[in-house]
Amino acid sequence: MFNGIIKNTGKVKKILRNKPDFTIEISTNLKFSKKEIGSSISCSGACLTLEKYKKKLIKFYISNETLKKTNFNTCKIGDIINLEKSMKFGNRISGHFVQGHVDTTSKVKKITTFGKSWLIDFNLSKDYKKYLVQKGSITINGVSLTIAKITNNGFQIAIIPKTLKLTNLIYLEKNDFVNVEFDILGKYIKNFLK
Numbered sequence: 001m002f003n004g005i006i007k008n009t010g011k012v013k014k015i016l017r018n019k020p021d022f023t024i025e026i027s028t029n030l031k032f033s034k035k036e037i038g039s040s041i042s043c044s045g046a047c048l049t050l051e052k053y054k055k056k057l058i059k060f061y062i063s064n065e066t067l068k069k070t071n072f073n074t075c076k077i078g079d080i081i082n083l084e085k086s087m088k089f090g091n092r093i094s095g096h097f098v099q100g101h102v103d104t105t106s107k108v109k110k111i112t113t114f115g116k117s118w119l120i121d122f123n124l125s126k127d128y129k130k131y132l133v134q135k136g137s138i139t140i141n142g143v144s145l146t147i148a149k150i151t152n153n154g155f156q157i158a159i160i161p162k163t164l165k166l167t168n169l170i171y172l173e174k175n176d177f178v179n180v181e182f183d184i185l186g187k188y189i190k191n192f193l194k
Contacts, residue, residue, distance in 0.1 A: 047100025
């Protein structure tokens with residue numbers, strides 16, 4: 001489990017596509033130890049298992065199911081990936097509970113600057129709108145954010161300068177796809193109400 005507070009990124013260095021397998025190598029300044037091989041790392045919101053690390057290079061296997069649900073199917077060398085290690089018991093939780101189980105992808109409809117902050121509008125399938133809560137939590141590319149507004153075709157978020165500086169959200173452009181995970185508490189409540 002993660003909290004969506006991103007302080008580290010990495011750059012895609014190698015992609016190995018041997019159907020049905022998909023392996024990705026990322027260079028990063030985030031430090032790892034041998035004990036962490038096999039541990040869960042949030043990679044732009046998708047919980048992946050660390051398979052190997054060597055100096056500044058980390059390697060992950062991505063399953064076919066993860067490829068279907070995430071924007072990794074369009075990943076290319078040079079892409080910036082948000083990285084977060086799983087939470088440790090007793091650490092401060094600054095964001096919200098993030099599982100790393102991406103629900104869907106969403107397309108950037110519009111980016112508006114507001115001072116140094118950004119307002120981003122996303123398109124979202126009607127099937128998922130039931131999980132949106134005004135001022136509720138949402139995870140975009142692994143980043144814990146607040147839904148600023150629910151729109152006819154999706155939702156809008158506001159991103160402050162510090163978050164832009166620390167994450168790959170600064171590179172977003174119109175028509176890009178992002179990984180979306182809805183708040184786990186909202187999903188459980190919706191399920192119980194059925």
